[in-house]
Amino acid sequence: MREYNFKEIEKKWQEKWEKDNIFKTENNVNGKENYYVLSMLPYPSGKLHVGHARNYTIGDVISRYKKMKGFNVLQPMGWDSFGLPAENAAIQHGTHPAIWTKSNIENMKRQLKLMGFSYDWEREIASYLPEYYKWNQWFFKRMYEKGLVYKKKSLVNWCPDCQTVLANEQVEDGKCWRHSKTDVIQKELEQWFFKITDYADELLEGHEEIKDGWPEKVLTMQKNWIGKSFGTELSFRVLETNEQLPVFTTRVDTIYGASYLVVAPEHPIVEKILAKNPALKEAVQNMKNTDLIERSAEGREKNGIDTGWKVENPISKELIPLWIADYVLMNYGTGAVMGVPAHDERDNAFAKKYNLPIIPVIEAPEGEDPFGYNGKMINSELINGLSPKEAIEKMGNLVEEMGIGKRTTKFRLKDWGISRQRYWGTPIPALHCEKCGTVLEKDENLPVLLPNDIEFTGNGNPLETSEKFKNATCPCCGGPAKRDTDTMDTFVDSSWYFLRYCDPKNTEQA
Ligand SMILES: [Zn+2]
Numbered sequence: 108m109r110e111y112n113f114k115e116i117e118k119k120w121q122e123k124w125e126k127d128n129i130f131k132t133e134n135n136v137n138g139k140e141n142y143y144v145l146s147m148l149p150y151p152s153g154k155l156h157v158g159h160a161r162n163y164t165i166g167d168v169i170s171r172y173k174k175m176k177g178f179n180v181l182q183p184m185g186w187d188s189f190g191l192p193a194e195n196a197a198i199q200h201g202t203h204p205a206i207w208t209k210s211n212i213e214n215m216k217r218q219l220k221l222m223g224f225s226y227d228w229e230r231e232i233a234s235y236l237p238e239y240y241k242w243n244q245w246f247f248k249r250m251y252e253k254g255l256v257y258k259k260k261s262l263v264n265w266c267p268d269c270q271t272v273l274a275n276e277q278v279e280d281g282k283c284w285r286h287s288k289t290d291v292i293q294k295e296l297e298q299w300f301f302k303i304t305d306y307a308d309e310l311l312e313g314h315e316e317i318k319d320g321w322p323e324k325v326l327t328m329q330k331n332w333i334g335k336s337f338g339t340e341l342s343f344r345v346l347e348t349n350e351q352l353p354v355f356t357t358r359v360d361t362i363y364g365a366s367y368l369v370v371a372p373e374h375p376i377v378e379k380i381l382a383k384n385p386a387l388k389e390a391v392q393n394m395k396n397t398d399l400i401e402r403s404a405e406g407r408e409k410n411g412i413d414t415g416w417k418v419e420n421p422i423s424k425e426l427i428p429l430w431i432a433d434y435v436l437m438n439y440g441t442g443a444v445m446g447v448p449a450h451d452e453r454d455n456a457f458a459k460k461y462n463l464p465i466i467p468v469i470e471a472p473e474g475e476d477p478f479g480y481n482g483k484m485i486n487s488e489l490i491n492g493l494s495p496k497e498a499i500e501k502m503g504n505l506v507e508e509m510g511i512g513k514r515t516t517k518f519r520l521k522d523w524g525i526s527r528q529r530y531w532g533t534p535i536p537a538l539h540c541e542k543c544g545t546v547l548e549k550d551e552n553l554p555v556l557l558p559n560d561i562e563f564t565g566n567g568n569p570l571e572t573s574e575k576f577k578n579a580t581c582p583c584c585g586g587p588a589k590r591d592t593d594t595m596d597t598f599v600d601s602s603w604y605f606l607r608y609c610d611p612k613n614t615e616q617a
């Protein structure tokens with residue numbers, strides 16, 4: 108038996124494939140059905156790893172099989188080549204991100220070719236190239252015109268020493284990756300958002316189309332991520348200020364069991380509380396500085412601050428204490444929730460920790476836990492004896508009749524914050540003019556190019572160091588304007604790359 112001489116045999120055939128250009132794919136071939144095999148485009152980290160080899164072999168096997176079956180197969184490859192590692196390398200070793208990225212791409216491409224994958228390299232794309240990111244800017248403009256892009260204030264991880272925003276990956280145990288003794292804080296910054304919540308219902312409806320074929324588990328994850336919940340929004344009166352504090356709940360049936368009300372540390376009422384009681388400032392600040400993902404993590408111990416204030420339950424008229432707690436998030440619901448410790452596990456743990464009253468209002472059937480929808484209402488004057496579901500219905504009507512709230516739908520899905528205060532991404536094509544306000548660059552001036560006169564010191568946003576970039580001309584009045592120095596999240600790049608492969612060289616046609 109002869110040994111398989113892979114060095115000789117693979118080289119011979121790979122050279123022949125390349126010479127004959129057999130993997131080039133025409134858009135249409137007479138008599139052949141088109142078949143598109145798409146694998147994820149890799150981040151050019153430098154070297155292929157075994158995970159790449161595994162992943163891309165699967166795609167290649169399908170590709171070759173379909174080709175042999177007579178299909179016109181498109182199997183393209185490209186590079187998801189903006190992002191943090193290139194910028195970190197620039198900070199640490201002084202190499203420009205473009206040089207680092209280009210040489211990584213060259214090496215990984217060489218390795219992919221050694222594997223003999225049947226890619227149509229004429230369709231290769233790389234998101235860091237202006238001919239690609241021009242279209243990110245073009246999409247941004249079209250979405251802005253339709254009201255699907257907007258600006259709002261939002262929290263970011265901030266290192267006071269770097270004077271810069273940190274990605275979650277740059278925060279290690281609450282400290283900066285470059286300053287192991289510096290606490291990372293949460294800072295509010297104006298940021299750009301894509302209004303993906305407009306599509307929440309459409310996304311859910313789309314599950315119907317893919318339910319045959321997609322794993323149940325994946326669809327459930329998607330549903331939970333969109334997190335549509337029906338509930339009631341109703342207001343509690345704050346005794347100290349006499350204002351109404353709206354609360355969202357999916358369990359208005361348990362309103363008689365509310366023994367405290369709790370707001371997020373970012374809730375606007377907290378400022379008023381602190382004005383009256385400055386001693387709470389430090390504790391509130393500590394809460395705000397905790398990363399939001401950590402704060403909402405399941406099983407984490409909940410922390411609270413008793414404000415000393417009282418609110419009035421709009422149904423029972425009972426006065427209950429107002430707390431601030433880290434497990435309440437400002438960006439879900441109204442940022443305020445009623446605590447019903449007898450019928451909610453999270454509230455239960457919180458009430459036990461702080462000795463708050465636990466008032467049962469549902470009598471669950473023998474052997475069942477009291478956190479579900481079975482049983483009947485007790486200790487609830489207007490709805491005693493009803494099932495929880497009936498009680499939700501009746502209480503919803505009542506709240507609307509009394510004019511203290513309404514039935515409403517909330518989503519867990521949030522708008523997508525795409526602003527990054529970094530260099531290595533697509534520049535946001537916006538400018539700030541003193542006369543005209545925020546304006547977008549003209550289509551004919553796209554792409555807004557990344558400048559090269561940049562210093563990578565690790566302090567601040569590198570784009571701020573380029574005078575050439577910052578100082579621009581207003582596309583509306585022709586006066587001086589400052590260019591927006593935010594760049595786009597790299598997931599914008601990878602949101603549409605599969606379309607670009609179909610027409611990879613097009614520079615103009617929109
Ligand atoms: Zn730092």
Ligand SMILES: [Zn+2]
Pocket residue numbers: 540541542543544581582583584585586588
């Ligand atoms: Zn202007």
